Amino acid sequence: MSAEFLPLFLFLAVCALLMLGYPVAFTLAGTALAFAAGGILAGVFDAGFLSALPGRVFGTMNNTTLIAVPLFILMGTILEKSRIAEELLGSMARVFSGVRGGLGISVVIVGMFLAASTGIVGATVVTMGLLSLPSMLRAGYSPALATGTICATGTLGQIIPPSIALVLLGDILANAYQQAQLQMNVFSPKTVSVGDLFVGALIPGLLLVGMYILYLTVYTRLKPQAAPPVDQGTVSLGELMRGLLPPLLLIFLVLGSILVGAATPTEAAGFGAVGALALALARRQMSVQRLREAVIDTLGVTCMVFMILIGAAVFSLVFRGFGGEELIHGYFQNMPGGAMGATLVVMLVIFLLGFILDFIEITFVVVPIVGPVLLAMGLDPIWLGIMIALNLQTSFLTPPFGFALFYLRGVAPEEVPTSAIYRGVIPFIIIQLLLIVALWFWPEMATWLPEQFKQ
Amino acid sequence: RDKAATGKSASVAGVAADDTSYEWKLVTTWPKNFPGLGSAAENLSRMVDEMSNGRLKIKVYGGGEIVPALGVFDAVSQGVADAGHGAAYYWKGKVPSSVFFTAVPFGLNAQEMYGWLHYGGGLELYEEAYAPFNLVPMAGGSTGVQMGGWFNKEINSIDDLRGLKMRIPGMAGEVFTAAGGTSVTLPGSELYTSLQTGVIDALEWVGPYNDRILGFHEVARYYYYPGWHEPGSILEFIINKDSMAELPADLQAIVRQAARASSQDMLDEYTARNNEALRELIEEHDVQLRRFPDDVLRALWQGTRQALDDLVARDPMSAKVYASYSEFYKGVRNYHHISEQAYINLRDVVLGDEDY
Amino acid sequence: MILCHSTNKKDLLTMTLLHSLVNYIDTFTDRSGRLLAWLALAMALLTTVIVVMRYGFNTGSIFAQELVTYMHASLFMLGAAYALKTGAHVRVDIFYRGFGERGRAWVNALGGVVFLIPLCLFIVGVSWNYVAESWHMREVSTEQGGIQAVFLLKTLIPVMAINLLLQGLAETLRSALVLVNDAP
Numbered sequence A: 001m002s003a004e005f006l007p008l009f010l011f012l013a014v015c016a017l018l019m020l021g022y023p024v025a026f027t028l029a030g031t032a033l034a035f036a037a038g039g040i041l042a043g044v045f046d047a048g049f050l051s052a053l054p055g056r057v058f059g060t061m062n063n064t065t066l067i068a069v070p071l072f073i074l075m076g077t078i079l080e081k082s083r084i085a086e087e088l089l090g091s092m093a094r095v096f097s098g099v100r101g102g103l104g105i106s107v108v109i110v111g112m113f114l115a116a117s118t119g120i121v122g123a124t125v126v127t128m129g130l131l132s133l134p135s136m137l138r139a140g141y142s143p144a145l146a147t148g149t150i151c152a153t154g155t156l157g158q159i160i161p162p163s164i165a166l167v168l169l170g171d172i173l174a175n176a177y178q179q180a181q182l183q184m185n186v187f188s189p190k191t192v193s194v195g196d197l198f199v200g201a202l203i204p205g206l207l208l209v210g211m212y213i214l215y216l217t218v219y220t221r222l223k224p225q226a227a228p229p230v231d232q233g234t235v236s237l238g239e240l241m242r243g244l245l246p247p248l249l250l251i252f253l254v255l256g257s258i259l260v261g262a263a264t265p266t267e268a269a270g271f272g273a274v275g276a277l278a279l280a281l282a283r284r285q286m287s288v289q290r291l292r293e294a295v296i297d298t299l300g301v302t303c304m305v306f307m308i309l310i311g312a313a314v315f316s317l318v319f320r321g322f323g324g325e326e327l328i329h330g331y332f333q334n335m336p337g338g339a340m341g342a343t344l345v346v347m348l349v350i351f352l353l354g355f356i357l358d359f360i361e362i363t364f365v366v367v368p369i370v371g372p373v374l375l376a377m378g379l380d381p382i383w384l385g386i387m388i389a390l391n392l393q394t395s396f397l398t399p400p401f402g403f404a405l406f407y408l409r410g411v412a413p414e415e416v417p418t419s420a421i422y423r424g425v426i427p428f429i430i431i432q433l434l435l436i437v438a439l440w441f442w443p444e445m446a447t448w449l450p451e452q453f454k455q
Numbered sequence B: 001r002d003k004a005a006t007g008k009s010a011s012v013a014g015v016a017a018d019d020t021s022y023e024w025k026l027v028t029t030w031p032k033n034f035p036g037l038g039s040a041a042e043n044l045s046r047m048v049d050e051m052s053n054g055r056l057k058i059k060v061y062g063g064g065e066i067v068p069a070l071g072v073f074d075a076v077s078q079g080v081a082d083a084g085h086g087a088a089y090y091w092k093g094k095v096p097s098s099v100f101f102t103a104v105p106f107g108l109n110a111q112e113m114y115g116w117l118h119y120g121g122g123l124e125l126y127e128e129a130y131a132p133f134n135l136v137p138m139a140g141g142s143t144g145v146q147m148g149g150w151f152n153k154e155i156n157s158i159d160d161l162r163g164l165k166m167r168i169p170g171m172a173g174e175v176f177t178a179a180g181g182t183s184v185t186l187p188g189s190e191l192y193t194s195l196q197t198g199v200i201d202a203l204e205w206v207g208p209y210n211d212r213i214l215g216f217h218e219v220a221r222y223y224y225y226p227g228w229h230e231p232g233s234i235l236e237f238i239i240n241k242d243s244m245a246e247l248p249a250d251l252q253a254i255v256r257q258a259a260r261a262s263s264q265d266m267l268d269e270y271t272a273r274n275n276e277a278l279r280e281l282i283e284e285h286d287v288q289l290r291r292f293p294d295d296v297l298r299a300l301w302q303g304t305r306q307a308l309d310d311l312v313a314r315d316p317m318s319a320k321v322y323a324s325y326s327e328f329y330k331g332v333r334n335y336h337h338i339s340e341q342a343y344i345n346l347r348d349v350v351l352g353d354e355d356y
Numbered sequence C: 001m002i003l004c005h006s007t008n009k010k011d012l013l014t015m016t017l018l019h020s021l022v023n024y025i026d027t028f029t030d031r032s033g034r035l036l037a038w039l040a041l042a043m044a045l046l047t048t049v050i051v052v053m054r055y056g057f058n059t060g061s062i063f064a065q066e067l068v069t070y071m072h073a074s075l076f077m078l079g080a081a082y083a084l085k086t087g088a089h090v091r092v093d094i095f096y097r098g099f100g101e102r103g104r105a106w107v108n109a110l111g112g113v114v115f116l117i118p119l120c121l122f123i124v125g126v127s128w129n130y131v132a133e134s135w136h137m138r139e140v141s142t143e144q145g146g147i148q149a150v151f152l153l154k155t156l157i158p159v160m161a162i163n164l165l166l167q168g169l170a171e172t173l174r175s176a177l178v179l180v181n182d183a184p
């Protein structure tokens, strides 16, 4: 057996060893290190790749975009510990109290707001998990429906602008597009920008939210016991406003400050947390003890997210060191079936890689390799970008390795079995796949709106 | 490192050349295949391969592939990679004098920088500054005069800079802050949205060829010139000293000549592509071109003078480099008055609006 | 293996010593983690101040911006050990859940020995030179008004690994003790 297939074995070994249940971050890194050690002894691995790790870790420490992670988590834990989130969802649910599954629908809507303010899967899933899972379980929702809704809602941040994921992807695709056109001897190349991707993502993103809500409505009609109505009767307008207004104000403050440009997502996350604290204090729902719990929870979840990032960095260095990149590249070049065949395979590979690599790694590692190849075959860059984003979003949702599932598992109470989470996400995965198929046959869903904006 | 011992020892006695082959890793601060800035590393790799008949292979890694973009210096210095491509002023936290080897506000232009580096003692100082880090530096391309940046507010007087939030790194950022502005540090990936949403009012990137790709014309009203802050930015190749020493003399020479050629090639590419890109920006995207008023530029020069004095006072190596730079500047400026500058001016006077 | 399950006096002494070592590490990690956690709130407050200063007073402080980065890095680098102790690092627990106490102890003891401890030792080793270089040149911020202590920031890398190594040892020992004590 030649060393050429070692990256494939590494991938399979990680998948198998993760099943043992040792923490994901350390299993990813430890398995990769063991492979690297074996490779060095056998003379087929260049140890230089491993020595790049400190630089990678330092890059993560210095990445200002990622500062949004602990800040959004803190906002979530404060809203949770002070019971404000619960009341917000309660109030939202009252708005939908005539509708079965109203609490689920309000989770999707609250989640959509949160998703719009951050593109980081970990932060959104964790925040939504802390915010709404206890309320849903208390209201008698089946754990599967509750966790499925939260995971799916949590991954919306990938696609609903302003999304950090789309910004990174737009950056890389712009270069890939330029490169592809230069290869085709187009020396006055057309451009694609992050703004185009934002506009292109609007219709698919909102469609997704609509389909989630539709699913909840239909499912709860068929299986009412899975989602009992939160029966708090009707409320007076004043009462409703009191519960609803302050938290909504907070969300609009966070989202609005990003949209009108008062702050970057990181800064908005910062004063989102401070705003949540102020709100809790004003309502006399915050104590030193609760605040301590909130910051300690924030510490745990933040460290979990970043250790996975560091573990993934070790893994990706070793994968690259064994020539995993060449293996992938060589495969694409000998692809039958033209542009669509190649796209199909790329999508499948990205989907699988989404199990072990996070969005940022795939964006920076895989898209620069495959992007120019695909775009040189004549694909639309906006369409390709939205397809990749939707695909990864689905990958992060898919058992047993989806990142969203890990993150939610990290914050879900013990009594929720993992199998319930897996069952719960399946309908949402089907919805995602439906949208991807629709986008495959009607690329205009992504490309039409940007065209209108350009005119 | 990575020496693939495929040599069948065909070396003839007395002839240095053998057919041992070498493999290098080159890390860059740009994304893979980045137009313009990223071309130099790709060209170096291709040229070295051709010239050495495949005995030295250089594999190029984009920013973030092995190490993050701004981890290039550490990686090459410590032998994680054999070579790197980036810009010296990114490392001013490690080597304060490095700003002179890329660009300083109101400094030398591309042609003059190449002259200073290769015939004015600049490269020797560059090597001296990098020697403690086990690095051999070489010029790695030039962008030519950059653009002043994208603005959403018109700059009519120095007062218009007050409170203006701009992404402008390096010494120029200090100068801009001293002039009343606020310099904001942002990663490249956040530039577009930050300008779009107004988190910043202005930013500078490179020039029309690169800026158009990132689409800044979609989110900014005015495109200002001239690039006072980067009049002829030189990019750099850095080579790990041990990796270089491992090579036989002929391969070392090949690396140096290929670096020199690909460096010049980048300037050629920008010269060819910038004007077409600017024409398209103006004609097809209605970009409003503006020139900085003279008194604004004069105020920025005062700030630059101050920043230079500060730097020279606190860092002995910077003082040494500055002395050489300043000496060369005086001489070349004098001669260019009656050569390049005189010629470019007379071209406008004589031809007017007439096409050549 | 030192942890055989005979019960003579010498082994009992070893066990007691190991127990107190585990306790000692636990206490250290616990105290430092609880203190560290407040950095999250400090970051949020400082970020808010930065935004207010920018809009209220048209001033920006690079020092303050970098301070947020330093706090952020300290939070997740130094907190990793605490997260390990409190079980915050997620697992694929499809099978792990059903393993029972002994099975889990096996996973954790083996995982510690095979994955975590080598990883920590590796990070310490591989980052040593990287950090030493930075100290040697007293590396500072690239920004004029920035924090002049990049070498300290980089030092967090081996410190994180040593911290995690200590707690990793404690967790591995704890699991090993479970295996020894409950030996059939």
Ligand code: NA
Binding pocket: A115, A116, A117, A118, A119, A156, A157, A158, A159, A160, A161, A162, A163, A164
């Ligand atoms: Na988003």
Ligand code: NA
Binding pocket: B146, B204, B205, B206, B230
């Ligand atoms: Na520039």
